[in-house]
Amino acid sequence: MKSRKSGLLIFGIWLGLAGCSRSDSQKLKRDAKETGKAMEKTATDAAEAARRSAQEVADKARAETPGAVDSTKKAAQEGSEKMKEAADKVAAETKKAAEKAKQAVKDSTNKPNQ
DSSP, rough: OHHHHHHHHHHHHHHHHHHHHHHHHHHHHHHHHHHHHHHHHHHHHHHHHHHHHHHHHHHHHHHHHHHHHHHHHHHHHHHHHHHHHHHHHHHHHHHHHHHHHHHHHHHHEEEEOO
């Protein structure tokens, strides 16, 4: 009888351990699923934050672009004006030189032969 009670006691302990093992493995599976879902949520949140940050940078760049375009246009216009002024100056000097040459030719033809 004693050995029977001992056997039942050992069998009961073994069933208890087996039950704990099964519930522990189920709990571990459930925890692993929850951890996976939490990691997926974290990755999704990180991706969304990166997308929002990139969008903000793009929006800021678009907002600053007209200013850069205006600056470029202004610089090009100023450069064009400087080139026009230089060309006008060269044209005026060339005109003066041509007039002087014309006058010199006229003067030399009007002088009596010496």
